[in-house]
Amino acid sequence: MTSPMLELTGVKKSFGGNHVIPGLDLTLNAGEVTALIGPNGAGKTTIFNLITGFLRPDEGQVVYKGENLHGVTPEGIFRKGLVRTFQEVRVFGGITVLENVLVGREHGFRSWRATKRNTAAAMETLQLVGLDRKVHVMARDLSYAEQKFLSLARVLASDAELLLLDEPTSGLDGRSLDLVTALIPRLHEMGRTVLIIEHNLDVVRSIAERIVFLESGRVIATGTGDELFARQDLADIYFGGGVQ
Amino acid sequence: MLQFTINLLIMASIAAIVASSLNLLIGYTGVFSIAHAIFYGVGAYATALVSLHWGSSLLLALVVALVSSGVLSVLLALPAARVTGEYFVVVSLAFALVASTVFAQWTPVTGGPAGLVGISRATLFGIGLNSNESYLVLSLALLALVTVILYVLIRHTPLGRSLQALRDDPLAAQALGKNPFRLRLTAVVISAALASTGGVVYAGYIAFVNADGFGEQGGVLFMAMVILGGAGTLSGPIIGAFFITLFPALLEFADLPSQAKGPLEQIIYGAALVLLMLVRPSGIAGIFSALSPGHWRRARAVAGADAGRQPVTGVPVPGEYTPTGGAA
Amino acid sequence: MLALQLLVNGIAVGALYALAAVGVALIFWTTRVFHIAHGATYLIAAYTFVSLHGNSVLLALVGSTLAAAVFGWGMNKFVYRPIQRSRESFFTLFVASFGTLIIVANVISLWAGSGPKALPPPFGRVQIGFLQVTWVAIIAIVVAVVFLLGLQFFLEKTETGVGLRAMADDVELVDLLGLNRRRYATVALILGSVLVVPAAILTTYVQGLTPQAGLRIATIALIVSIAGGVGSLAGAVVSAILLGVVENVSTLYVNASWGTAVGFSVLLAILVFRPSGVIPRPSAT
Ligand SMILES: Nc1ncnc2c1ncn2[C@@H]1O[C@H](COP(=O)(O)OP(=O)(O)O)[C@@H](O)[C@H]1O
Ligand SMILES: [Mg+2]
Numbered sequence: 110m111t112s113p114m115l116e117l118t119g120v121k122k123s124f125g126g127n128h129v130i131p132g133l134d135l136t137l138n139a140g141e142v143t144a145l146i147g148p149n150g151a152g153k154t155t156i157f158n159l160i161t162g163f164l165r166p167d168e169g170q171v172v173y174k175g176e177n178l179h180g181v182t183p184e185g186i187f188r189k190g191l192v193r194t195f196q197e198v199r200v201f202g203g204i205t206v207l208e209n210v211l212v213g214r215e216h217g218f219r220s221w222r223a224t225k226r227n228t229a230a231a232m233e234t235l236q237l238v239g240l241d242r243k244v245h246v247m248a249r250d251l252s253y254a255e256q257k258f259l260s261l262a263r264v265l266a267s268d269a270e271l272l273l274l275d276e277p278t279s280g281l282d283g284r285s286l287d288l289v290t291a292l293i294p295r296l297h298e299m300g301r302t303v304l305i306i307e308h309n310l311d312v313v314r315s316i317a318e319r320i321v322f323l324e325s326g327r328v329i330a331t332g333t334g335d336e337l338f339a340r341q342d343l344a345d346i347y348f349g350g351g352v353q
Numbered sequence: 354m355l356q357f358t359i360n361l362l363i364m365a366s367i368a369a370i371v372a373s374s375l376n377l378l379i380g381y382t383g384v385f386s387i388a389h390a391i392f393y394g395v396g397a398y399a400t401a402l403v404s405l406h407w408g409s410s411l412l413l414a415l416v417v418a419l420v421s422s423g424v425l426s427v428l429l430a431l432p433a434a435r436v437t438g439e440y441f442v443v444v445s446l447a448f449a450l451v452a453s454t455v456f457a458q459w460t461p462v463t464g465g466p467a468g469l470v471g472i473s474r475a476t477l478f479g480i481g482l483n484s485n486e487s488y489l490v491l492s493l494a495l496l497a498l499v500t501v502i503l504y505v506l507i508r509h510t511p512l513g514r515s516l517q518a519l520r521d522d523p524l525a526a527q528a529l530g531k532n533p534f535r536l537r538l539t540a541v542v543i544s545a546a547l548a549s550t551g552g553v554v555y556a557g558y559i560a561f562v563n564a565d566g567f568g569e570q571g572g573v574l575f576m577a578m579v580i581l582g583g584a585g586t587l588s589g590p591i592i593g594a595f596f597i598t599l600f601p602a603l604l605e606f607a608d609l610p611s612q613a614k615g616p617l618e619q620i621i622y623g624a625a626l627v628l629l630m631l632v633r634p635s636g637i638a639g640i641f642s643a644l645s646p647g648h649w650r651r652a653r654a655v656a657g658a659d660a661g662r663q664p665v666t667g668v669p670v671p672g673e674y675t676p677t678g679g680a681a
Numbered sequence: 682m683l684a685l686q687l688l689v690n691g692i693a694v695g696a697l698y699a700l701a702a703v704g705v706a707l708i709f710w711t712t713r714v715f716h717i718a719h720g721a722t723y724l725i726a727a728y729t730f731v732s733l734h735g736n737s738v739l740l741a742l743v744g745s746t747l748a749a750a751v752f753g754w755g756m757n758k759f760v761y762r763p764i765q766r767s768r769e770s771f772f773t774l775f776v777a778s779f780g781t782l783i784i785v786a787n788v789i790s791l792w793a794g795s796g797p798k799a800l801p802p803p804f805g806r807v808q809i810g811f812l813q814v815t816w817v818a819i820i821a822i823v824v825a826v827v828f829l830l831g832l833q834f835f836l837e838k839t840e841t842g843v844g845l846r847a848m849a850d851d852v853e854l855v856d857l858l859g860l861n862r863r864r865y866a867t868v869a870l871i872l873g874s875v876l877v878v879p880a881a882i883l884t885t886y887v888q889g890l891t892p893q894a895g896l897r898i899a900t901i902a903l904i905v906s907i908a909g910g911v912g913s914l915a916g917a918v919v920s921a922i923l924l925g926v927v928e929n930v931s932t933l934y935v936n937a938s939w940g941t942a943v944g945f946s947v948l949l950a951i952l953v954f955r956p957s958g959v960i961p962r963p964s965a966t
Contacts, residue, residue, distance in 0.1 A: 161528060187530035195528070201521040203585065204514060212518045213529040215511035224511070267529065385772060432953050439771045442715060443903045444952060447945045450900060454942035569896060573779065580776050616787035616795070623787065626780030630773045631763055 112175060114139040114271060114302050115160070115191075119169035122152075122159060122326075129155050130326040133169070137271070142293060142303040144313045147323035148347060153306045154196050155326075157273050161193045162186045173271070188216070192269035196276050196306075198256045200263075202249030206240055207231055209248050209259055213267040234266040237295070239288060254285040261292065272296065274305040278312055290315060314338065322347075357602075359485050363558055365598035366492035367551045370499050372578035372590035374547035379576070380585030381507055382540040383520030387572040388429055388445040391452040392545040394567030395422040396552025398456070401469040401562045411477045411491075411553070418549040425452075426545030430538040446569060453568030468563025472556050485558075492554045496591070499547050504587055506543070516540055577622050581629060597622065686812055687929040693818035694887070695925025696825030698901050699918040700880040703832060704873030705899070706906040706917050710849035711862075711869035713771070714761055718778040720899030721785035722749050722874045727881035727890050728789055731798050746878050753874025756781065757867055782895055790892040799889040821883045828879060829918060836914075841868060897941075908948040920948060 115137040122130040129152045137143055145153050158164040160171055162183040171178045178186060192213070201209050210231040214220070220227065235241045238258040243251065248259060257277065264272055278289050286309070293316040296303055307313050313320060314334040322330040322337060324346055330337055337343055371393045378384040396418035403414045432444045456463050463469065474483050477491075507513040518526040519536050527533060556562050574597065582593025601618045609617065701723065708716040726745040733741035760777050764770075806815050836842035848865055884890075884898070905924055909916030927947050928940035935943065 163524070163528075182532070183524075183527040184530045184532045187528060193528050195525065199522050199525040201518040201525065203521050204517045208514050208517075211511070212514050212526070212531070215514065216530055220511045224509075263529065385775070432949060439715060439775070440907055442775060443900075443907050444949065446900050447904045447949055450897075451942040451945050451949070454939060458936065458938050458942075569900070573783065576776075576779075580772075584772075612795075613791060616791045619787040620784050620791075623780045623783030627760065627777050627784070630777035630780065631760070 113137060116172045120159060120166045121168040122155060122166055137302060137304055139302050140300060141318050142297050142316055143319045143321060144317035145304060145306045145321050145323060146313060151323045152326040153323055154275055157193055157275055190270040192264045192267050193273035194260045194264055194275050200248040200256050200259050205245050206248055206259055207244040210234060210262050210266045213263045231266050234262045238262045254281055271302045276306050278309055359489050361599055361602055363489050363492045365595045366496045367555050368598050369591040369594035370496050370551035371548045372575050372594040373499055373503060374544045375575050376579050376584055376590040377503060377544040378540055379579050382516045384537055385442045386445040387576050388449040389548050389575045390567045390571030391449050392422040392548040393552045394456055395425055396549030397556040397562045398463055400553045400556035401472045404472045409473045409476045414553050418553045419546045422549035423542045423546040426541050430541040433537045449569045449572050453564055456564035456567055470561050472560045474557050488558045495550055495554060500587060577626055581625060682811055688926060689814055690818060691926030691929035692922055693821040695922030696822050697880045697884050698905055698925055699921035700825050700828060701877050701898050701902040702905040702917045702921045703914055704876040705902040706914060707869045708873040711866045712761055714774045714778060715903060716778055717899045718756055718781040719902055720895030721782045722752050723877050723881045723898045724785055724789055724895040725749060725752050726878045727885045728793055730882050746875055749874040749878050750871050753870040757870040786892045786895050795892055797889045797891045800886050817886045824879045845869060904948055908951050
């Protein structure tokens with residue numbers, strides 16, 4: 110095996126006296142789809158914030174492709190090839206759907222001359238998420254589900270290799286849910302590495318090669334879906350919390 | 354009467370140039386600055402100095418104005434590295450106060466409180482723009498040029514898209530690789546440079562420059578034009594500028610003691626601002642958009658900007674990002 | 682020696698700025714409004730005092746305090762709260778606040794004229810060692826210390842005060858704890874407005890009064906409370922005094938008309954190099 114794509118070692122984070130991440134080791138291998146699951150408040154989103162530079166670890170390190178990300182800004186981390194979505198919908202409401210997607214592809218002066226190519230790529234991605242009919246609609250005029258799709262399209266269209274998706278299916282059902290569920294394996298086929306926070310266990314089972322189970326900021330189990338879903342103790346933690 | 358109208362139209366176009374430039378910050382970048390009268394002033398002083406020392410070339414005056422206000426604006430943008438969002442307003446207010454002191458007190462260069470006199474009308478390609486009519490054409494042409502530049506920048510360039518992304522959601526923009534400081538700096542410099550061109554026309558037209566109108570009071574007026582007209586629309590600041598400039602002309606005809614006119618005008622602006630904020634914060638252009646949604650689709654951009662700025666749960670702001678925006 | 686003299690004057694002026702600034706800070710904590718209309722409160726208090734003090738100084742004091750309190754209360758009730766109810770946005774609130782300042786300043790100049798007003802200096806000077814200090818400066822310092830200590834006591838020892846501090850930390854927390862956010866906003870606006878009264882009166886004795894003073898003092902109060910570190914009263918006080926001192930001491934080197942500009946430049950530089958303020962608030966633990 111090659112060296113891991115992303116490696117967190119001894120990462121700690123507390124807010125005030127609240128030790129949200131008391132000590133975390135986590136490894137992602139290139140090309141894998143990993144699901145990060147755990148009860149609400151387990152610290153999943155916090156881990157995303159720590160990886161993407163929105164928060165700095167109190168201790169420990171985040172290493173991406175052999176490079177320590179300490180002190181790198183969120184935008185710097187994006188340029189190294191990591192991109193994330195947010196748990197809540199965060200589209201750029203005042204510009205169109207197409208422009209939203211272009212934003213993630215256009216960097217530096219060179220992009221000024223590549224609008225055609227970038228637009229073509231953006232259109233392709235929008236087709237993938239079924240928004241190709243709405244490219245010129247203002248993002249704020251989209252429905253909630255469409256805004257979720259747009260958030261996904263934005264990160265897919267960027268050339269990032271590692272995608273961190275924070276609950277891409279939350280609030281979705283029926284066809285919208287199926288659309289997102291079907292999308293993840295396609296990413297995998299494109300060779301992207303994915304870390305996904307997901308509450309819907311059916312979705313997790315169908316897309317994740319590896320599952321990391323988090324509770325109170327600690328990894329308490331890692332394995333394939335079949336391994337973890339068989340364990341009653343995990344089910345108790347997951348469903349017993351009652352926070353859902 | 355004709356000269357009176359021409360004069361008003363020139364002043365309104367100049368105001369529209371400055372307000373449109375400011376709109377790049379307020380309406381499209383989400384940077385709320387009250388310092389724009391300063392850059393307008395820098396344009397005017399630069400033109401005065403060029404005219405007094407180097408002659409009446411319009412192009413030379415424009416270049417000097419663009420460069421000097423662009424450079425000066427970096428000083429304003431510097432705190433934006435750390436001080437973001439709402440706090441920047443206060444920084445810009447303080448900056449305006451400092452800079453207007455410089456206008457009024459740096460006597461060797463600005464002429465101090467007495468100002469600079471004897472500025473000549475500009476010449477363009479050897480043609481002297483001596484009549485008021487030619488200045489009207491000049492100011493309208495410049496307004497058109499500034500509007501086209503802004504239109505292209507905002508609608509058709511990656512920079513424009515990035516600025517609006519930053520306005521709508523700074524965190525999401527960062528997550529997509531945007532450097533907020535660099536973008537804000539770029540926007541401030543471009544906006545300040547464009548605003549200075551209004552000063553170029555003003556100085557040549559009035560032939561006299563002093564610190565009046567280039568301080569905080571002037572800055573508030575330009576802000577009012579953008580907000581009243583409708584921030585985040587191309588037409589809004591122009592509507593606002595014409596409204597605020599032409600409106601006092603009506604008071605000219607009213608039978609009022611002359612010293613009451615100034616305050617009365619201001620009271621009306623103030624009341625318009627407060628009422629509009631209470632009723633329809635998207636400005637006059639926003640009122641049109643309510644009437645014909647198709648045409649004025651973009652008018653609501655600023656309403657969206659507001660929404661984007663609201664705190665959302667799960668945002669990792671506390672801790673690493675202190676309220677003033679600096680890393681802890 | 683002149684320097685020392687200027688230092689004392691600077692501290693006195695700074696103490697008055699501090700009184701204006703803590704009001705703005707309190708109001709920001711609770712309403713998240715940059716209350717630039719604080720300048721209007723200042724004008725209302727000062728002009729009320731000037732127009733009444735011929736009758737009786739006590740009446741003038743009571744009158745200007747009442748006027749300030751009523752204005753602050755009304756600002757919250759008729760401007761901030763309606764806007765916050767429909768769409769809570771910083772721009773909207775700030776512009777409305779600014780609009781109110783413009784209205785008040787100009788109504789005053791219609792009514793009282795735009796020229797400067799002055800109050801006769803009531804007491805002379807005292808000689809302390811080799812320093813000549815005006816009584817007004819001494820009173821300013823004493824009044825500021827008394828009011829600031831009183832505020833500190835109020836914030837730490839009373840239930841309402843503790844609630845106000847909690848709001849500074851976390852507005853959502855206040856909602857969670859069931860504290861009444863609206864009531865605190867009202868308290869903060871009234872209290873903050875009243876705090877500006879001594880500043881308005883004493884500054885009028887020292888520097889005179891014009892309708893333009895409102896914007897100036899509000900700008901000072903805002904920049905000082907931000908340069909001091911958001912949420913930090915001590916920081917606001919320190920940077921207010923710093924501004925007063927720099928303003929005065931700089932006149933040793935430059936013309937007095939540059940004073941405020943030099944002081945502001947120092948505060949801006951602080952913001953660039955120490956963005957969390959002079960005295961950053963310790964993060965909640
Ligand atoms: N910026 C923050 N400041 C203080 N506490 C935070 C912050 N971010 C997260 N927390 C706390 O950390 C815990 C974990 O939150 P989060 O990572 O969002 O959980 P999850 O995404 O697993 O539901 C929660 O108790 C939350 O209140
Ligand atoms: Mg989460």
